[in-house]
Amino acid sequence: MYKSIIVGTGPSGLTAAIYLARANMEPLVIEGPEPGGQLTTTTEVENFPGFPEGIMGPELMANMRKQAERFGAKFLSGWVNGVDLSKRPFKLQIEGQGELEAETIIVSTGASAKYLGIPGEKDNVGRGVSTCATCDGFFFRGKRIVVIGGGDSAMEEASFLTRFASEVELVHRRDELRASKIMQDRARTNDKISWSLNRTPIEVLSNGMGVTGLKVRNNETGEEETIEASGVFVAIGHTPNTGFLNGQLDMDEHGYIKTKPGSTETSVPGLFACGDVQDNKYRQAITAAGSGCMAALDCEKFLEGSITQDWSQSL
Structure with a gap:
């Protein structure tokens, strides 16, 4: 049983992991087949604040992971074959690892360019x-x-x-x-x-x-x-990586997860979405990282009992 499981390791997922780990939530981060997300296929990143000379995409992602590990985040490599969101604790089926349970889930699986x-x-x-x-x-x-x-x-x-x-x-x-x-x-x-x-x-x-x-x-x-x-x-579009959710929460017509405006809350209480999986407009590393911070803070408040309302009717 985990307090929170983060699915995905792009800028949003790793930022969420840093914040949750620093809050002693001991998150588990599940890495898919492309750890680090799309930035691992990018050569030089020049528009991420704090690096005046730029930084290689894989190096930036590696540094984010080390930072999350430093504060106690754990990582597990595997493919999420399916989830059961019908009740809490949520259940996740991980290929080769069996079933995991979590009080909350942060989905940061991104969107794949076509x-x-x-x-x-x-x-x-x-x-x-x-x-x-x-x-x-x-x-x-x-x-x-x-x-x-x-x-x-x-x-x-x-x-x-x-x-x-x-x-x-x-x-x-x-x-x-x-x-x-x-x-x-x-x-x-x-x-x-x-x-x-x-x-x-x-x-x-x-x-x-x-x-x-x-x-x-x-x-x-x-x-x-x-x-x-x-x-x-x-420039022929993107596909959000949401297939493993099997339509168990509200999404738009393109498969992007709907979130409550100004937050990362979804139609399923206890499940939060950040990064490109819920953003079909900006799709930038810095906006993904920012929403990862939001997801971690929303998740922490939910576990503390501060967020209890079902927002499904307002999405």
């Missing part, structure tokens, strides 16, 4: 392939960039990247965009954005050191074309 699954894509993540313009746009100052996607997020990423790039070419497999009219208009009036519509990406090209371009198929002619670029930004 990839195209084409050759050269995953191999070049951190070497020219990115899913976050805000995180990595600065590294492509004065360079040519490709953005893949046709929705609002792709238009937003392309527009943002024009602050740094010499040119941004937007690639979409159809000749019509899914993005809202206002977002399309904003992108189309930007002189730095060019368009390659009705083209299907088939391979990310690299010289072994970094991205050199994107190979696409012209859907009208069937011919293959090469778009030269130093960076390829994939």
Whole structure:
């Protein structure tokens, strides 16, 4: 029996672990197949406060984990196959570990960026392939960039990247965009954005050191074309990692966990959510860490009896 189990080890989960451990709550942190979350696939992080020269993503996550361990947080590697949230204590089924019980759960499993699954894509993540313009746009100052996607997020990423790039070419497999009219208009009036519509990406090209371009198929002619670029930004959406919850609490239409405004409380009393698993807007390491702090404080108050109301009707 644990007072609190934290599922996930990104910036939100590790921050929650630091706060709960310092409060003598002795939390157990369950690591999934990618300990540290998306930041472990990021090379240099330059926008996390406190590191004026930047810090490597894996190093930042390793430091957060050491800090949590220093205060007494315990870690367990395993895959959460399912949970029973029907009553407290909650029950969690951990692959290879059996069943665990907890008075409270903090879900910080994040959201996974969708990839195209084409050759050269995953191999070049951190070497020219990115899913976050805000995180990595600065590294492509004065360079040519490709953005893949046709929705609002792709238009937003392309527009943002024009602050740094010499040119941004937007690639979409159809000749019509899914993005809202206002977002399309904003992108189309930007002189730095060019368009390659009705083209299907088939391979990310690299010289072994970094991205050199994107190979696409012209859907009208069937011919293959090469778009030269130093960076390829994939902007086709994210998938929140909430499948293991089996719909036992309120989520939005995309699977993000709903939380009470201004808190990390969910529709299930005693279960809290922080980080990208409940944030489809900002998705930044610093906002995730901040919500991890909130989750720990909310969890502590709940265990003390300060939070007793079922907020399911107000989400």
